[in-house]
Structure formats: structure tokens, C-alpha cells
Amino acid sequence: MASTIYDIAAKAGVSIATVSRVFNQSTSVSQKTREKVLKISEAVGYHPQAYAQGLASKKLNTIMAVVPVMSNYFFIEILGGIQDKLTQLGYELSIFNVTGTGDVFFDQVEHVIRRRAAEGYLFISIHLNADQWDKLQKYPVSITLIDEFYEGFDSVSVDNVQGAYTATKTLLDAGYEKIGMISALESSKPIKDRIKGYKLAFEEFGFSFDPNLIISGDTNYRDGFTERGGYTAMQLMNEVHPKVDACFCSSDVQAVGVLKAMEDLEISIPLIGYDDIEISEYIGLSTVRQPMRDMGAIATQTLLDRMKNESKAISQIIYSPELILRKSTNGILKKS
Amino acid sequence: MASTIYDIAAKAGVSIATVSRVFNQSTSVSQKTREKVLKISEAVGYHPQAYAQGLASKKLNTIMAVVPVMSNYFFIEILGGIQDKLTQLGYELSIFNVTGTGDVFFDQVEHVIRRRAAEGYLFISIHLNADQWDKLQKYPVSITLIDEFYEGFDSVSVDNVQGAYTATKTLLDAGYEKIGMISALESSKPIKDRIKGYKLAFEEFGFSFDPNLIISGDTNYRDGFTERGGYTAMQLMNEVHPKVDACFCSSDVQAVGVLKAMEDLEISIPLIGYDDIEISEYIGLSTVRQPMRDMGAIATQTLLDRMKNESKAISQIIYSPELILRKSTNGILKKS
DNA sequence: CTGAAAGCGCTTACAG
């Protein structure tokens, strides 16, 4: 049914080597033969099979993005940046979604690396422990980390501690004192760092810090980085700390839920999110901006450079996040 | 560097056939040999290479989702449904993002099919013309269409005409008359259908229909299915038709922009979006719900069934969308 | 339960 290089070669009266050359932009094929081969190929819908090409040439021209949960706006933006860069460089993108949790999670990550279905890997928000990173290090593949860093790997990340610190400090500077933090799964690495930054601001301010002001809601789904996660957390916050006078929230998606909860509870306090996803500008959400598209593009470039030069120096890029103030913190200066 | 089946076989003192059997859950391997092979493989990080397996066995166990623009909430939800189903069935998902426009678009679609990097394809919102569909039909691959249908292909879609009709009729029933439609790129198939439904409601109501009430904004990016597309369209609407008394909007993402524009313009009229993406519930946006996750799951099942049985009857599933009323149409009954 | 061997569909020196 599906034709192979042999069928084309036979029909064109040439060798398979020649057919192969036509498809590999090799110049050493006469214009006439090239046209004949192309014409026949077009007629039967022939094109070299990716897998066979990969096997024979040892290059696939595809890189693989490994993400933990597909449906997250943060990843989507990053993937957009990756895609743009890749298209521009003639590579193809394959996306692998790690669905497991715990040990299974690592097994899946390791498995995808071992299958060697791509020449380079972009890990987006894949957080592992030291043992696991070390284990990965031994595989002869190029990997660039996004939103994470570990010694020995190229990486592009944002300083989460600083981002949370800046947001919290801004609130403190404005005179707020009982600043709550709407958090997500606390074992998640970005959350840990954001909590660290949040604490840091308090310490620096000389305020005694109340760990109970950090609250997370439903973390079952996507580690709590959901509208629902934010909504339930804010409700809880209101029960436990009705006096809370401002909030820092660990992601914009959650902040959408927080805003809704505030509305339902009829309370109105300043709120700062994290990420600056597309809609934030439109719903007037203040936030800590992560340059997601840029991160994707830079990481892609880094990976490609690494693939070309195994021995180049490790590159660890760390962005400083930017605080963007919008309507959700409109009253912020009035109180001080 | 990277080890192959030969290295493992040599180290284990068995043939490559045996190593292969170990990795293919074949039962005919003694427990002892199996363990030895597994242990050595583990030590050197060996795992059969996907491409070589694919070539030799002629099955990849991967299906490919083909999408036009990655960063769109609609696709994300559908991909979520696909992913869940696939994981559950032990298949792997690869995603191909078609980035071209016009003829290049079709070339890319055709190219990805011809490369045969997957055993089945899920086309999400890929809209082609009759010639192009016919051309695709000749390839010996399984394809299931999502958000589109064409004779001869399995498909899962939603009745866009009906969705738009229902939304518009609801507004008309409530007594509104100058109902605007915030549209996107008009050559886009879903837009065409939604405009058709919008018109239909007017006709049925015996109202003369004003084509100028259909307005689109910036359609350069993602065909206008963006917050910005909605924002600019609403601004334009306000200039051209300041008397507009309600709006039907072709997607929720755009509606987020419309809401913001209304706020900036200080006008407040009922608004109904389309899709029911995750945040809609939280921002109180009335909308026409498309069961995106379900569509992804059903389409996946359909595709897998097709792959198992080439000659089964074509399945064309068409969902009826559901209207969901929220805050953005709160005043809807007062006017009538 | 295990091995030798053919074959999957390509690419790529090597010759000419």
C-alpha cells in the first residue's frame, strides 16, 4: 500500500541511492533525474519515513519537550516560544507529557530519554531530586532545563525567590501587615522558592512571620495550580485569617480563582499573582512576570548549541522577574 | 557511547533475539535470563530505540495530534482529553504544530502524514478545502478529525451553527435587538458556521439582519482568537454601532478582551462567549459550552478503533453545544 | 527457552 524508496527507484529507473539524494537536497543529482523522481514521488505520495531516516542517518531533526502537565498556561506560553524558534531553524517539535507521579514520574522521564526518539530534550518544569538528576546525567543526550536548574545541566530559569520577595515587599512597603500567601502543593520546587522569598521579605522587614498565613487549597489536580486551587485556598484563608489584608498568590491561574472567591466573600484586598499569563492584562491582575516565551526561545537555542558542541561550557541563565502592577493592587498606595 | 542491543547481548552472553524478547514482554524467556538482561540493561541505561523498533516491527505505539496553533485554550483542553485516554491505553502522544499559512499550511499537513512518524493522526481544528481533503484521503493512514468533518473521515465535532443560533436566539428572546457579533477571521470555518447560526436566529425571529453588526478586530495573530482580537473588535463595535445592546462573541478568549473593552468604554451589556474554557466559570462569563475534553477522548477512541479495523463504518459524531448562563448575562431577563 | 538469519526503509562512504 504505502510505497517505499524501492518502488520509487524502480518506477524512475534509478537506484535507491539516487532517490535518497533527491530528498536530501544533495546537489549531485541531475536536474532531469531529480524532476523525474519528484514527479513520481508526488504521484504516489511518497516521502522518506522519519524512522528509517533516523535509523540510517542517526539524526532525526526533532527535539522533544518534556512537560509534566499539558494543560497549564505557563507551559503553553513556553511551548510557543520553543515552537517559534524551532520552526525558524527547521527542527521538529515533539511533546511528551509525563503523567505519572512519584517514582513513576521519574521512570517515565528516564524512559523517554532512553528511547532516543529525539536528538535533544527540553525539560519544562521537571523537578527531580539530586539522585535522579545524577542518574540522568549519565545518558549521552543533550538536555536543557527550563524553570529548573541543576549542576551540570544547561538551564533557563527565573529567580522565584526574588519574584516572591519583590511582590511581598511591595505589599509590606505599602503598609500591609497580614499578607497571606495563596500557595499550591508545598513539595513543588517553585512553591518552595516562592515561599522562601515571601518569608525573606517579612524577615527583612523585621516582622515576625506567621507560617499559618500560607495557605493552599485543593492540590489534587495539577498540584493546585488551577482556578479551583486558588478559589478553595482563598475560602480557607478567609476562615482561618479573616483579617488578612493583602495576598500574594503563587500563580495567575490560581489568582483568577482567588478573585472570584473574594467576590463571593465580598472582600476586596490587594492581590498579586505570578506568571503574567495572557489574560492577566485583561482582567487587571497585578503579577510577577516571567518571560515565558523568551525562556522557551533561549532554552531552545541553548539546546541546539549544546547539540552542536558537546563540550561547550554549561550555561545557566537566571532571569530576574518583573513586578507588574495593575488594577488588582489599585489601592496599594492609599494605605501607607 | 550509547549502548545497543548487541552490547547487552554480548555482556549477558545471549543472542540479541533474547534481549529483544525481554523487552517485548514475551513470556518465552527464562526468569534467570530475563533478570540478567534486565540487570545489565539497567546498569548501562539501555532501552530499545524507538525508531529502530518502529522500523522493524512496523508499529510505533504512538499517535500524533496535529494542531494549527499551539497556544490556544481550546486545543489545550482537547489535548488533555486525548492524553488521558492515550495514557490509559498505553499509547504515546506526539504533537505536531502546523505553523504555515495558505498553501504552506497544507504542505505541512501532508508532509507530516507522509513521514509516517505515527500510526494514527488526530487532526484538531485543521480546516481544508475539498481538494485537499480528497488528496489526504489517498494516504494509507488513519486520521480522525476533531472540530471538523468531511465525508470519508471519522470525526468528532460540535454543531457550531446551532451553538451560535442558541446564543443569539436567547438574546433575542430576552428582548435585545441590536445584538452584535464579535467575530474573528471570517474565512475560518468555525466562524463561518457561527455567523450562519447568528443569522439564522435573526431570520427566524423575522428581524432584518444587519451584516455590519458582525465585527472582528485584530485577526493577524491566531486568526483573531485572542484577548486582543476581542478587545479591538469591541472598540470598533462601539464606534460603528454605539447602540449595540448585547453581544455574542465567537470565543471565550476573545470575550475576556471584550469584557475589558466594555469596562474601559464604560458600557455594560450582556455578553455570551463560546467554548467554556476553564476560567469562564470564574470570571462569570456566559458561554456556549463545547465538551472539549470529551471530544478529545472520544476522538482518540474512534481513531484507535479505526486503526484496529480499517474497514469499519465511518463514524461522524456531532455534539450539540450547551448554553451556560452566568454573570455576564445577569440582566438578561429584566429587559423582556 | 534460545539462536541464526532475514528484513524493516533508509543513508552514505566508496567507486566509477
Place this chain on the structure above:
DNA sequence: CTGAAAGCGCTTACAG
């Protein structure tokens, strides 16, 4: 500019 041939890393009847 073109072809014969080896090889990429696997799987899978076929024998035993």
C-alpha cells in the same frame, strides 16, 4: 552524476 553494498538497531518467523 550515479550505483552497489554495507550498515543503522531492532523484531520475528523458523528451527531446534
